[in-house]
Amino acid sequence: MRALFDWFEERTGLAAFFRDLFFHAVPGGPGWRRVWGTLVLFALFSQCVTGLALWLYYVPGVVSSWESVHFIQTKVAGGWLVRGLHHYVAQVMVVLLVLHLLQLVIGGLYRAPREIGFWLSVVMTGVVLATCFTGYILPWDRRGFMASQVSSGLMANGPFVGPWIRELFLGGVQPGQATLQRVMVLHSGVLPGVIIGLIVMQTLVFRRAVRHERRRGEGTAVPAGTGLEEAGLPVTAWFPGQAWRDAAACAAFLSAMMVITVVAGGAPLEAPADVSVADPSARPEWYFLFLFRLLHLEIFAGSRQFIPAMVLPGAAFGFLILMPFLARWKFGHRVNVFAACAGVAGYSLLTAWTWVHDWRDPGQRAAMVQAKKEAARAHTLAVKLDGLPPGGMAAVLAGDAYTQGPRLFAQKCASCHAYDGHNGQGRPLATPASAADLAGFGSRQWLSEFLDPAHLVTPKYWGETGFVKPSEGEKVSKMVTFVTEDVAGYSAVEKSHLEKVVWALSAEAGLPAQAAVDARDATLIAEGRRLLGEEGLACTDCHAWREETGGRPVLDGWGSRQWMIDFIHDPAHDRFYGSRNDRMPSYGVKGELTPDQIGMIVDWLRGDAP
């Protein structure tokens, strides 16, 4: 046994290596402030392990990134936990590294002979940031996609070779399949390799520095090995005095990360990337928010964007590198400390500024709510479908009424119509609504308000339309006079008739949300249908209804899916407004909306989508 050990040891020196590692001298004695290095190492270890596990399931690709991440998140045993750990440890590692740099600067630990160790720490921070950045592109959700788009856009603004760098990064002219592949290679191949290299160099340099210091101690002519003690610095072995502190710190760190992951329910996953619309709520991860804010400063507008994007970070990096030299000057160290603190303060300020700015911007808040809704919708749909087509989630969402309906409404309808007071996506209309609010269209409530003299002439219904405010040479619409004059003078009996008529017409719409109520009130609804005719409110005097044909708009199937589709296709059709159409474009006839798109708007308005 012994012989085998010696044989092995002679060839590898492994035991000696571990002896050196465990019993290397910790100058200054053990202490909690020395746990940083080990903590960072531990975080990297954890990232490697969780990263490798995720790698087993993650498939980079425009039709597989989001899908495989969602699969990890919802189906793989422990997947959400591992992904959560990977996500949150990455964030905290950024903090650890920055604090560590700050600690080095404030403690003067960047001065000779530790310059190189310090530089390695600076580079390490940069490389870790790059790893985080590539990491959040990978899920190819809204944030990931926008990150690739915005960052590559900034690259293009760089001087001379900027556009080339952009295309090299993207692997093409647009973010897409090749981008994900490249980002994956960077994130799980190149950058971790560089990090490991940096750690190795860091270790070599560090050990050398310790030895150097000890030798310096020797120079003061005290017994070897105790030099630092004589110089007022106690020296002890790393193990176990410092080692147990490091271990405790790592265990506490991991526990905290677990708690955060569990409380947050794992890492977030937004709706899948959508190349067709830029998400206005998109923000980079919090540690890049300072850049986001800088980019919004007017002085950096236009062709000067590369200044905050490249020059400022470059300058900060350069300054850090130069710190050891600056420190040779009498006040250099103080300048360095001041600059480092100012940098961190500025960074925090810009970050907080973005948060506050976003929070106070109702448009951004609405966009964030909408983005959350779409993420939830994508998640629900993916779970429900239990298996996605090879075209991926984006293909499913492209045909999803809940996703596309509000978007199309905002684009096409919200120039006149509101939806519950907003543009369908939670934002205010660009110009005040000039046609009826379509939220709840077809419901009993909508209809009874429409037929109420107190409501019809308000902007929520027809108040701003040509029916109430006719143009030159036109008359107020007969429907408006009917409501404001006839209905306004209704007796109690007629009012009860009106209610039944409302129920009957609303039943024509056949809204899914009203199905139960409609079934319950079947007899009253039948009564209401009869009251539409001559013996009731005589709607048939103007409107086509059952055997009474010719009038318009047709009330048969009013508000039903098909009725609405036909209406949006061509409101000026004889079945609907005919020549009395106000300003509504014939979207289908003009080809402005495809039948599918009209269907999605209608399904969304009616709450029909599965």
Add this chain to the structure above:
Amino acid sequence: MRAEDDTAGPGPERMELGAGVAPTDDEATRRQFLQKVACLGLGGCALLGPVVAGAVVVAHPLVERRGSGLLVRLAGLEDLPVGGAPQLYQVLAEPSEAWLKFSRRAIGSVFLMRTGEREVSAFNSACPHVSGPITWREETRDFFCPLHESRFAADGVRLGTASPSPRDLDALDVELRGAEVWVRFQNFTPNMAQKKPA
């Protein structure tokens, strides 16, 4: 956590450890021992944490639910003459894998053989050895796998003294619905003595 409890009193240790190259008294030895235990316990927990979590993810295939088969209509009784040679039928389905669901395609094939007026037997055409493509040989009236030359009788029982296959052909459940032949199609783990659904 424990780390916090310990921060309360790092003072004396630091002095002692810092000063003592060779701790002499029991107190110091005891402290060192406790520190070593803490190293092992806390360090072990910390290192094992991500490893265990990662291992669960790696092991996911072991806990994945197994399909109980897919009931498909393969043929009409009239297509299968009583006592006739086994006929091979393709099974069409929309297979799903991980997050994907594919469009309709062949996912395997089944031998159907009418053994009686209302009796049909069905075998998965994948060889129970390592999934080779079984064929029916009319001359010898047996099933044959060209990969390692397994042979099976018409009732699926292995033939020959040393069959490469560890089990007989994988029989599938058959359901006759009037004149329709429905089969519960299923694959089984190859090269095991038992039929374990895959």
